[in-house]
Amino acid sequence: MKIKQMVRENNRLQELMTPSNLKYYEDMVVYIRTSAVNEARGEELLLEMAQHLLDAQSKGKSAKEVFGNDPEAYCAELVENLPKLKGLSQIQLSLMIPWVALTWFFFAQALVGFFTMMTGGNVEKMSQVRISTLLLVAAGSYILIKLIMNLMNKDAFQPEDSKRKINIRNMGIYIAVVVVILVAGVWLGRSLPVLIIPPWASLVIFIVGLIGTKVFFSRK
Structure with a gap:
């Protein structure tokens, strides 16, 4: 099965x-x-x-x-x-989170870009993608998802009252992690270059990302 x-x-x-x-x-x-x-x-x-x-x-x-x-x-x-995840499986799991996050990031970029084109806005400006933003999306998604999974594992058998108290602490951890990631993104944004990726290219990257998700990370 x-x-x-x-x-x-x-x-x-x-x-x-x-x-x-x-x-x-x-x-x-x-x-x-x-x-x-x-x-x-x-x-x-x-x-x-x-x-x-x-x-x-x-x-x-x-x-x-x-x-x-x-x-x-x-x-x-x-x-x-139980048998543990093999090395390749662990690598796949680690890559899947930022891969999916970046795939949907470029989908959003494509949508915003095409909307800007239809409304006569500044497409060139909307096509600018900072490398720091890509790093921010990739690293931030990985850290947050792994943090949530670890906390879910630790909280699994806690009484309901304890879970409510722990969730407040968890929320504080999430906020702290997000703040650190955002600060790092702003700091990197000053030194890393900006890419020009038109809407059609963002759409192509999104499609390639979806295909890659199916090929490399889909459950069998």
């Missing part, structure tokens, strides 16, 4: 769980999916766990009775025994 098929089947099985079992299981899903494990093996494990939980649920058992009172320790042990 392919990864997309396993994810769809997993979602279907979750709809059959009781609210309490679903809440327990969802935390396990977040923990395993945000861990650096082989994606296919991780999804296979989650599917097995969902089926096992539903079998137990049909007999009147709860998720705690099936997986224990310490789901975090249970998942940590499972993750430890």
